[in-house]
Amino acid sequence: MKSALKLLSTGLVVLLGSGCAMAPHPVEPYVNRTQEIDVADDTLVSIGNYELMESLTARLKKNDYGLEIADRIVFRDTAFPNGGWQLNELLTPENCARTISETGVTHMALIGPAAIEEEEIEGYYFPLVIGGMKADQKLTLAAVIYDLRSQDIVCRIESSAEGSSLVAIYIIIAVGTWPLTESAALNGLADEIALAISEDMNGEPTKIVLMGAESPTDDTPLTADVEAEEFFPFPGYDSTLTAGLSRDEIRARLGTTYLFSNKLQLDIFLSQYAIKSDLRTPYDMLGYPEVDLIIMAEYDRDGTSTSIAKHAGKDFAVQTDRYELDFRRRIEGSAYDSNRVVTTLVAPTIASMDSLATDVSPQQCLLVIHGMDEYPNLVHQGPDRKHWWGSTRLNWRLDNKSLLDWKPKYNMLGKPTGPRPRPNSDLGQLFVTFPLSKGLHELRLEWDMQMPDVVKFIECAGGEIFYVSTDIARPHDGWGLVPKEQAGDVHINATWSPTKPRRVLMHGGKWFDYEWHHSMP
Amino acid sequence: MIMRISPLIALRLKVRLLSVLGLALALTMSGCAAPTRMYKLYPGPELPSEKLAILNLSDRVDQIRVDDITIRRGNYSSVALLPGTHKIEWEAEFLVSVMVNPSGWDKEEAAHIQDLLAGHSYTIHADRTTGPGYDIYLWLTDDATGHVIAGRPKP
Numbered sequence: 254m255k256s257a258l259k260l261l262s263t264g265l266v267v268l269l270g271s272g273c274a275m276a277p278h279p280v281e282p283y284v285n286r287t288q289e290i291d292v293a294d295d296t297l298v299s300i301g302n303y304e305l306m307e308s309l310t311a312r313l314k315k316n317d318y319g320l321e322i323a324d325r326i327v328f329r330d331t332a333f334p335n336g337g338w339q340l341n342e343l344l345t346p347e348n349c350a351r352t353i354s355e356t357g358v359t360h361m362a363l364i365g366p367a368a369i370e371e372e373e374i375e376g377y378y379f380p381l382v383i384g385g386m387k388a389d390q391k392l393t394l395a396a397v398i399y400d401l402r403s404q405d406i407v408c409r410i411e412s413s414a415e416g417s418s419l420v421a422i423y424i425i426i427a428v429g430t431w432p433l434t435e436s437a438a439l440n441g442l443a444d445e446i447a448l449a450i451s452e453d454m455n456g457e458p459t460k461i462v463l464m465g466a467e468s469p470t471d472d473t474p475l476t477a478d479v480e481a482e483e484f485f486p487f488p489g490y491d492s493t494l495t496a497g498l499s500r501d502e503i504r505a506r507l508g509t510t511y512l513f514s515n516k517l518q519l520d521i522f523l524s525q526y527a528i529k530s531d532l533r534t535p536y537d538m539l540g541y542p543e544v545d546l547i548i549m550a551e552y553d554r555d556g557t558s559t560s561i562a563k564h565a566g567k568d569f570a571v572q573t574d575r576y577e578l579d580f581r582r583r584i585e586g587s588a589y590d591s592n593r594v595v596t597t598l599v600a601p602t603i604a605s606m607d608s609l610a611t612d613v614s615p616q617q618c619l620l621v622i623h624g625m626d627e628y629p630n631l632v633h634q635g636p637d638r639k640h641w642w643g644s645t646r647l648n649w650r651l652d653n654k655s656l657l658d659w660k661p662k663y664n665m666l667g668k669p670t671g672p673r674p675r676p677n678s679d680l681g682q683l684f685v686t687f688p689l690s691k692g693l694h695e696l697r698l699e700w701d702m703q704m705p706d707v708v709k710f711i712e713c714a715g716g717e718i719f720y721v722s723t724d725i726a727r728p729h730d731g732w733g734l735v736p737k738e739q740a741g742d743v744h745i746n747a748t749w750s751p752t753k754p755r756r757v758l759m760h761g762g763k764w765f766d767y768e769w770h771h772s773m774p
Numbered sequence: 775m776i777m778r779i780s781p782l783i784a785l786r787l788k789v790r791l792l793s794v795l796g797l798a799l800a801l802t803m804s805g806c807a808a809p810t811r812m813y814k815l816y817p818g819p820e821l822p823s824e825k826l827a828i829l830n831l832s833d834r835v836d837q838i839r840v841d842d843i844t845i846r847r848g849n850y851s852s853v854a855l856l857p858g859t860h861k862i863e864w865e866a867e868f869l870v871s872v873m874v875n876p877s878g879w880d881k882e883e884a885a886h887i888q889d890l891l892a893g894h895s896y897t898i899h900a901d902r903t904t905g906p907g908y909d910i911y912l913w914l915t916d917d918a919t920g921h922v923i924a925g926r927p928k929p
Contacts (some may be wrong), residue, residue: 297842303811303849326814336817338843366844469842 277432281417282441286449289393293468296340298332299327301465305394306437309364309463318447321494323358323462331355340466349401359402360461362446362451365395367435391415392434394442397466398449408449412442425735435532483552486583512621618689618713620651650697688714813850814875815840823852827890829853830861830917834900857892861885862924864912866900882894886924894918901928 300306310322332343332352340363342348352447353359401406416432450459694711791911816826831838837846843860843929845853863885870880882900890896895917902910913925 297845300813301807328819330819333817467843557885 265739268691276428276430277679278416280414280432280533281435284410284412284445286408286410286445290397290411292340292397292406292466294341294468296363297338297467297469298329298340298363299338299465299467300329301463302366305367305439306463306465307308307366308439311447312440312443313447316444316447318451319456319458320450321357321460322460323356323460324377325464327464328352328358328361328462329464330358344401345402349404353401356462357460358462359459360407360450361398361399361401362444362450362461362463363397363399363466364463365397365466367696368393369397390418390432390434392438394438396442396446398446398453400453406699407453410436410442410445410449414438414441437555450726460586578705617691618711618715618717620687620689620694620711650695651689652694653697668769691715777841781880788895794810801836809847809849809851811850813845813853815843815845815853816856818895824893825857825858827857827892828853828895829855829890830895830897831864832897832899834866834868835864835898836867836900838862838898852889856892859889859895862888862898862914864900866902866910866912868902868910870908872903880910882912884912884925886914888924897924899925899927 262680285759301543306325313320313322329338332348333339333390338480343352391413392415393411395412396410398407398410399405414434416434418429418431450461689711691713693715696711812828814820829838829840831845831850833847833849835847837844838843839862840853840855863883865881865883866877867881880902897915897917899913899915900910902908911926911928913922913927915921915927916923
């Protein structure tokens with residue numbers, strides 16, 4: 254007993270001594286040069302985020318890379334004597350020659366805003382008593398280096414760092430660690446900038462300037478696609494659709510009476526555009542052999558949701574609505590051509606809904622969950638700011654097995670970080686299918702926030718498809734105005750039997766017949 | 775999904791975590807002096823103040839965009855502009871009750887095309903009310919006259 258008390262008192266002394274210490278812990282940056290960083294056409298050149306620029310400058314000077322760092326304001330005022338700050342105006346041969354002669358700067362590193370990925374805080378605690386918390390953070394910086402002499406891009410660099418904050422609380426004492434993600438990413442970027450310029454100049458002393466990149470239409474003028482690459486599970490497939498095809502040509506290739514071809518024949522050439530990390534969870538599910546995934550985008554008759562993107566110097570058209578968060582910056586300023594290629598389909602395993610039906614074994618059923626692409630729409634707020642529609646987390650459970658655990662990663666306000674997706678756009682339907690054995694199954698949709706769980710029972714007799722949709726984000730009259738009693742309604746439309754095949758037509762604007770969708774018994 | 779948010783917001787996330795842990799007080803006490811730098815947002819040589827319009831950022835304004843250039847209060851406290859018409863956007867974010875917003879944060883944005891006069895100094899404000907009728911107010915005043923020239927002032 255005495256020893257226990259002694260141990261306890263010693264522990265308390267140690268804890269008290271530690272106070273509210275928050276120890277930083279270093280993390281390693283991941284730095285790579287990638288062609289996947291695009292510069293928006295409407296990019297403005299600014300003097301940038303002061304602290305970021307000063308930190309980069311300090312790092313470059315400290316490591317004595319043989320680089321002279323020019324004053325940002327002097328450079329900007331020389332390069333843009335009339336203001337405007339348009340990158341395109343700077344990068345003309347005449348303007349560059351004049352700027353070089355007046356400032357001596359031959360290379361410009363254009364630094365994009367920091368991109369920060371925050372995970373939810375995890376852990377348990379009783380306020381001010383005891384507990385532990387953790388939050389993951391990933392910070393990414395991107396830079397594009399220009400040789401002003403040729404107006405060419407020397408290289409595109411991305412530097413990111415990832416780490417966790419850990420906090421433990423003992424009575425009134427907290428101890429924890431902060432990851433030094435910012436300084437790690439920043440140092441990695443600075444070092445790579447220096448290396449790239451040194452390579453370009455064969456180690457000769459060079460005068461450079463660090464400038465900020467801004468976009469009138471977005472806060473992320475430099476965009477990196479490594480996320481999509483990382484999570485895209487089908488490397489090596491070539492597109493059969495190329496940029497510049499007309500809609501008719503695309504339709505001729507894809508056909509009009511089926512949705513997808515087999516085995517990615519229907520192209521993933523814009524995978525990095527069409528499939529963003531909103532859909533990461535379904536992608537992860539591809540790791541499970543029993544899961545099939547079909548992701549589709551659509552053609553838009555009036556072209557309002559079709560836009561042009563630039564990638565690797567080529568024009569592509571992409572959907573902008575559902576995946577607009579990362580696309581929009583690419584398309585602003587591009588010439589709009591509604592006849593260009595519309596984005597892509599991914600069909601890893603299933604040829605079409607028709608063949609899906611015929612593929613169902615009489616010994617089993619299929620559960621098809623549709624509409625996950627709508628989930629980002631679930632998080633929004635009523636105009637009075639007092640009513641909260643939707644959920645911040647969704648999970649489908651089939652027989653108590655988790656199928657999809659979806660969490661939005663919008664900003665801290667729970668709002669999209671970019672322009673709001675339009676409702677009723679019917680874009681990018683997402684189907685995920687699961688095999689069902691014969692018998693009774695429980696399907697549960699779990700939410701947090703204000704919605705109770707939705708539980709449905711499915712009786713599989715064999716050879717049936719159970720089609721499930723969450724008709725949540727279908728407001729009639731605008732974004733965020735879904736009546737609460739309608740929000741969260743779950744339709745389970747069963748018995749899409751092979752004996753009664755339904756042809757799914759691509760009616761220009763829709764992948765499947767909405768009427769059909771609702772009229773199923 | 776890459777969520778692109780400003781370093782300021784990232785900092786707030788950290789602060790939020792700390793606040794959850796009861797350490798906000800310690801952070802507050804540690805202090806965080808606002809910078810007094812002025813962002814020169816006009817081309818050419820330095821001009822005297824009587825030939826410029828100055829935009830000041832009040833404490834509760836997180837960031838502004840002037841003519842599509844972003845200026846964060848963590849970096850600058852004011853912006854020097856040539857007189858004339860400018861597009862001014864600003865936003866403020868507040869810690870709120872989860873009854874107001876389940877995230878615990880609420881944000882409001884404002885955008886105005888404003889004619890700014892030479893020799894005048896302006897202040898961009900943001901504030902909120904609490905309790906029933908909670909709202910966020912964003913407004914712009916002419917410092918010389920005290921008049922609200924844009925936005926909706928806090929009652």
